[in-house]
Amino acid sequence: MNDPATVKEEYLPTLVLPLRDSALVLPSHCVAEVMMAGSIEAEESSPHLLGFANWRERELPVLSFEALRDGQLPQQFRARQLAVLNAIGGAEGMSHFAVAVSAMPHHWELSEDQVETLEVPDDLQSPAIQGMIKVAGQSLVVPDWDYLQQQAMNAYQQRQPDSSD
Template sequence: MLEHRTSNLTGLLLPLADRNLILPNVAVAELIDYQPGAFDLDSPAWYLGQVTWRERQIPLLSFEAACGNKTVIGDRARIVVLNALGGRPHLKFIALLVQGIPRSYKLDSQLSYVDVPLCSLEHAAVQVAEHVAKVPDLLALEELLVGAGLVREGSQAPSGASPLFPS
């Protein structure tokens, strides 16, 4: 008798102003209170400046603005600190503006994909309980920072792995 095995992981649903993102919980280093970042007026709209986390300065981004929408800083705004994946020595963490406290969900490799419009920073959309959640392209977020000259270029991690379930 063959046994069907599925891969499971814990995902975090990140509430944004205009969408939800889903990430493996290991991608998130910490959730912190909102703090305004220090930035230049010449900065791209999606770049909200540098914020202090654990005695280091890390870049704060608005995912909505990076996708061409407005940045919203609501009453429940928080910052999610993400582990950077690109292997750049000068970019170990990225801060992402969220609108509330992320919720934990058990995910398996049999996620239902949803056919909705995606921005260039999104790999896919999936159904997570009653929510449609977008799978963000974290390496593309890092590339935004590098391309805008906000982070020095460094070595990169290999590509090709699934964003939620590596090969």
């Protein structure tokens, strides 16, 4: 029989990625690094692709989550940092991609009893959003990882030289 005093609470290490008008929450293992935005080689193939950034001798597609969600960049958009994300499962040739964030992400160790599941408001309904949670009074967006990664993969593949030439 388990003694309640000896039961260890499970925590999920997460990172909160601040956006201009909201914040994303991701498991920490999804984020490889946070770096200054620096120069991004602009790309105008889609409204959510800001361009490509160099990271560890790789070209990473840089996405705007706000543009993925809303279909356009917010007015006076400015990326301060980039969250370099680990591409997982089926990302052929693309090991990482980046999402622009408006401030330095912060770390939270979340337990189940700290998290309240919220309904996604009608004005935020988007294929980019899987759900929303509330932690310590803050509403956080849970991105649809598959959708996010697929958008990065599409940009990455368009950037690659055509192998049939």
